[in-house]
Each structure stands twice: as structure tokens, then as C-alpha cells.
Amino acid sequence: MERSVGSETHEIAGRTPSPEAAAEQPLVHRLKAGEDAAYADLVAAHSGRMLAVAARICPEEAEDVLQEAFISAFKAMPKFDGRSLLGTWLHRITVNAALMRRRSRSRRREVDVEGLMPRFRGGFFEATPEPVPEPVTAGGLLDIEQKKAVWAAIERLPEDYRTVVVLRDMEGLSSSAVAASLGVSDALVRQRLHRARLALTKLLAASEFAGAGAS
């Protein structure tokens, strides 16, 4: 690999950047210096993937989400510390923007997760839990009504739980990637995911999802 000559490289104290992060450093410098062409490169390189993420979470307003995400990213660029890749950082910003937009549209009241945990007596189930219906689908894809019902349930989760479900189950990030992205421990991510799933079994068993698609 070629040594960079004459350009100072900011390395994160006490941390060797990954080869990928190191390869991005020249671009990061140009971005921090406010170079228009660097921003054009950034948007060209990442907007497609970000738009796909936005469309997955907030299909009705994906383009608005993309714009908001980039505007947040531009504002935050001076604070970008190079510890994650630009793509990872932009992904998290896009997910946040998409979730915020959904949130402001839906105005659903959040549930108390504690109240949705399974009930035991002396450590044992008192009754067989209500089933979450199996969606009748073609090729494992949900129809629009089913998706709406699943989203309606996810949106009722408190934010900390909702974000973990979206990043892990929908966006397919690993627990440690989610933990790094949220700045919390791996164990906390796993605990939230587990409790979110327990809560969702209750919400979905009781929801209109029960009827959707199956009839």
C-alpha cells in the first residue's frame, strides 16, 4: 500500500483504524475541510444504499428521509471521529431519521414492556400462550396489511427496544454491530432484543395481524 506523503493523518488515539477506515481517511479529510467535490462523492457513493434503508423502514417518505439523513450527517461531520466507516455511520443516521419520521406520523402510544412479559406462577406457565398467527404468504413475503400490522406492533415498543428490533431483525446487523452503533453493551442489546420479542409475541397475538392475510 502506498504511503500518504505530505498529508497528515489524524489517527484515533490509541486505536489503529481498520484498513477500510484508513482507506477512507483522505475522503474524510476533504469532507471535514468542506470540499464540495468530496460531498458530491459522498452522496454519490452512499445515497443508493441509504435510500434502500429508508424505503425499508419508511416507504412512503423514503426520499424525505434520505434528505434529512444527509442534512444531519453534514451537520455532524465535524464530530465524525473515524471510528466507524462512513457507510456504517450514515446507515445509523438514516435508520434514526426513518424511525423519527415514522414516529411523528404514527403517534401511537408506547406500551410498558413490563406489562407484556409472559406470566408465570411458581416459574411455570399457567396456561398455553395465545399463538402468534402464521401468516399465509407466497414465498415468505408479507402482504401490505400484514406489514402494517407488524409495524404497528413494533411502533408501540419504547424507542430503545424499537431501535434494536429494527437494527437487528430488519436491518440484519449483528448484536455487536448494534451495540457499537448505539454505544451500549452487547449484553444490553441482547436483553432488549429478547424482551422486545417477548413483548411482540403478546402484541401480535392480540393484533389485527391475526386476521390479516389468513382469510
Added chain:
Amino acid sequence: MSNPQPGDSDFVPPGGITCERCVEFLLDHSEGTLMPEELRAFEEHIAACPPCGAYLANYTRVARLAEAAGGPSPGSLPAPQRLIDAILRARRHSHG
């Protein structure tokens, strides 16, 4: 029923674990990270405890539904040029 029930003095829980413990194992089970003896207890419990069997099915289904609600990941279509232009314009304006 003649079988000993939870609370009876001669009751032995399936797999030697309670339902509550069994439910705690669900995430590790879904990720294949249970220790061998935990996995054995879990599987024995599930096989003999209909409520936990039903709960396991729910748990698995919820994870799959969340994944499916995210929709297919489109093979990253390029963003339309007009949108890219609008984003870059917005940046230049905000920077005076």
C-alpha cells in the same frame, strides 16, 4: 389429572428447568449459543411442556415477521439524480 403438577411435592419439571428458565433460553437458542447441557434441558423441557412449545413457536415467528416486515432489500438502486442535486444544493445553502 394424575400426573404431578407444578406445586406438588413430587413434581419434577421437564428437563429439570422451569418454564421461566426455558423462556430465558430462547434468544441463545435462536442463535445456537446455548451450552450443551442447557440445550439438552431446553429441548427436554420443550418436548414435554406444551405452553413452552407454543411460546417457542411464537418467539421464532416474531423474529421472522420483523425481518419480513422490513421488506426485501432492494439491490440498492441508485438514488435519482434530482434528489442527489437537491441534497447537495441544500448543503451549499446551509453553508452560505
